[in-house]
Amino acid sequence: MKKFFDNIFRYKSNKKINGYMVAGSIITGLIILMVIVGLFYMPYDPTKMDSSCKLQGISLKHIMGTDNMGRDVFSRVMYGSRVTLLIAIGTVTMGVVIGSIIGAFTGYYGGMLDEVLMRIIDALFAFPSILLALVFVSLFGTGTYQVIISLGIAFVPSFARIVRSEVLRCRNMDYIESARLQGVPDLRIIFVHIIPNTKDTMIPSILIGFNNAVLAEAGLSYLGIGSQPPYASLGKMLSDAQSYMFTTPSYVLSIGMTIVLMILGFAFLGEGLGKDKRG
Amino acid sequence: MKYIIKKILMMILTLVVVSFCVFLAFSLIPGDPATRKLGTEATPELIMQYREKMGLNDPLLVRYFRWLISFIKGDMGTSYSYSVPVSSMLMNKLPITLTLGIMSFVMMIVISIPLGIYTAKHENGYIDKVIVVINQIIMAVPPFFSGILLTFLFGMIFKLFTPGGFVSYTQDMGAFLKYLILPAISIALPKAAMSTKLLRGSVIAEAEKDYTRTAYSRGNSTTEVLYRHVLKNAMIPVITFMGMALADMIAGSIVIEQVFSIPGISRILLTSISNRDYPVVEAIIMGIAILVIVTNLLVDIIYRIIDPRIETME
Numbered sequence: 001m002k003k004f005f006d007n008i009f010r011y012k013s014n015k016k017i018n019g020y021m022v023a024g025s026i027i028t029g030l031i032i033l034m035v036i037v038g039l040f041y042m043p044y045d046p047t048k049m050d051s052s053c054k055l056q057g058i059s060l061k062h063i064m065g066t067d068n069m070g071r072d073v074f075s076r077v078m079y080g081s082r083v084t085l086l087i088a089i090g091t092v093t094m095g096v097v098i099g100s101i102i103g104a105f106t107g108y109y110g111g112m113l114d115e116v117l118m119r120i121i122d123a124l125f126a127f128p129s130i131l132l133a134l135v136f137v138s139l140f141g142t143g144t145y146q147v148i149i150s151l152g153i154a155f156v157p158s159f160a161r162i163v164r165s166e167v168l169r170c171r172n173m174d175y176i177e178s179a180r181l182q183g184v185p186d187l188r189i190i191f192v193h194i195i196p197n198t199k200d201t202m203i204p205s206i207l208i209g210f211n212n213a214v215l216a217e218a219g220l221s222y223l224g225i226g227s228q229p230p231y232a233s234l235g236k237m238l239s240d241a242q243s244y245m246f247t248t249p250s251y252v253l254s255i256g257m258t259i260v261l262m263i264l265g266f267a268f269l270g271e272g273l274g275k276d277k278r279g
Numbered sequence: 280m281k282y283i284i285k286k287i288l289m290m291i292l293t294l295v296v297v298s299f300c301v302f303l304a305f306s307l308i309p310g311d312p313a314t315r316k317l318g319t320e321a322t323p324e325l326i327m328q329y330r331e332k333m334g335l336n337d338p339l340l341v342r343y344f345r346w347l348i349s350f351i352k353g354d355m356g357t358s359y360s361y362s363v364p365v366s367s368m369l370m371n372k373l374p375i376t377l378t379l380g381i382m383s384f385v386m387m388i389v390i391s392i393p394l395g396i397y398t399a400k401h402e403n404g405y406i407d408k409v410i411v412v413i414n415q416i417i418m419a420v421p422p423f424f425s426g427i428l429l430t431f432l433f434g435m436i437f438k439l440f441t442p443g444g445f446v447s448y449t450q451d452m453g454a455f456l457k458y459l460i461l462p463a464i465s466i467a468l469p470k471a472a473m474s475t476k477l478l479r480g481s482v483i484a485e486a487e488k489d490y491t492r493t494a495y496s497r498g499n500s501t502t503e504v505l506y507r508h509v510l511k512n513a514m515i516p517v518i519t520f521m522g523m524a525l526a527d528m529i530a531g532s533i534v535i536e537q538v539f540s541i542p543g544i545s546r547i548l549l550t551s552i553s554n555r556d557y558p559v560v561e562a563i564i565m566g567i568a569i570l571v572i573v574t575n576l577l578v579d580i581i582y583r584i585i586d587p588r589i590e591t592m593e
Contacts, residue, residue, distance in 0.1 A: 138557075
């Protein structure tokens with residue numbers, strides 16, 4: 001943890017402050033703080049309707065205004081961010097785990113299996129991920145878990161490719177050779193000796209993965225596919241809010257800005273880490 | 280020539296693999312097309328008869344080849360929900376989605392190439408620094424939100440745009456294209472930002488290489504070095520990106536058509552997904568797969584033209 005902060009603020013070294021890292025940490029921190037606070041406290045019940053205050057603008061009582069059913073937008077954003085973030089975490093975890101396994105085995109063993117799997121992965125990779133997710137949603141049906149699975153599968157190819165190339169790079173290094181000579185089993189070599197060494201490449205890609213997952217989830221739920229109301233995620237809320245754009249701009253803007261900030265935070269962190277490595 | 284033929288053969292192979300995967304995925308879905316067609320009230324005999332007639336009892340591979348051959352002939356099956364041929368459903372919507380995709384693709388190129396070259400040329404200048412930050416922010420704005428913002432800006436404040444006022448291309452070509460400008464911008468913006476960033480990085484990296492120094496030492500001006508030497512090499516990763524972006528943009532138009540209520544492929548795809556109208560979904564997915572694979576082939580051929588060394592490298 002200490003190293004993390006040192007990295008962000010560069011107290012110990014004379015290197016320039018990494019602006020992307022600072023901005024990314026602050027934005028992502030705020031979003032995560034909002035979601036965590038939302039677990040314990042929300043200013044209003046996100047599903048409680050109140051016909052006396054429909055479509056209000058920004059005020060002290062409702063800091064993001066109210067929606068067409070008189071619900072407090074900020075409370076709904078708190079809830080929606082939680083849903084979006086959970087789906088993003090689930091998606092990326094699934095993509096990373098399955099992708100790493102496929103990438104590690106194909107990279108380590110090579111051969112026919114590698115050829116066939118990589119052709120399929122290449123074909124999948126060229127496919128736009130939102131479309132791939134739509135295909136899987138049409139196979140599995142709509143809903144929060146279905147969206148996680150669909151997006152997760154759509155994210156497998158990119159992680160599989162990254163891990164495979166990293167494993168290929170490490171496979172013939174001396175320390176792996178010596179582990180092999182000592183009779184360490186292949187599985188242990190792959191998961192204990194090689195995978196931890198891929199972290200420099202993996203962490204920025206995981207952050208970019210989060211960025212894409214939030215984007216894809218918001219897109220899918222904007223289309224009405226995904227977690228169903230009243231517990232809507234941000235994308236669905238945005239499409240609801242769009243109809244009231246001309247009467248209450250604060251409604252649509254506050255939701256949209258939350259999505260933008262979420263993506264921006266992860267993007268800045270990824271960019272900052274990349275910069276850090278390049279020096 | 281040998282290179283191109285090899286690539287075309289690879290493309291056909293990929294197409295076969297992809298089409299088989301699509302076919303397999305949609306045949307594994309629970310739910311019997313015969314029951315769907317005849318309703319749950321149908322007697323088992325009737326269902327058996329229908330299955331026999333439609334060839335649903337044949338082995339998977341036989342059904343696959345029958346499907347593939349009729350697909351190549353242009354017969355994409357019949358929609359479950361509307362009982363009309365899928366091809367006729369898609370034919371008059373396809374030009375809308377394609378126009379939107381191509382318009383945004385052209386916009387991406389027109390915006391990103393000059394900007395990328397400019398920012399690389401003036402690396403660390405004020406304008407460059409501002410553009411780099413703006414780029415990062417634009418990349419984070421999802422197209423559907425920038426679409427909403429643009430509608431708000433041009434519809435509400437400048438009054439130049441009527442949301443929902445879509446005109447079909449059969450009625451008025453000019454008004455049709457005019458309506459598509461804002462949607463195309465919102466699809467193009469994040470891609471243009473990414474490609475600007477990529478081109479900038481790639482030009483800067485190429486400019487540090489030895490051949491650039493040699494080109495300078497032979498008395499070439501910056502402009503000559505940039506356009507005759509550096510740019511050719513710097514474009515290679517950008518072209519890869521743009522090839523992938525084209526497919527992404529066509530897919531991105533699915534969401535954007537929804538934002539601007541454009542009656543393109545998107546609406547058919549979404550209603551077919553929720554109605555489980557699989558022949559329609561299958562046809563659209565195959566269509567986009569073909570587009571993706573053919574684009575990849577074109578990218579490979581363009582590589583070959585820009586950089587003949589690629590052939591010998593393989």
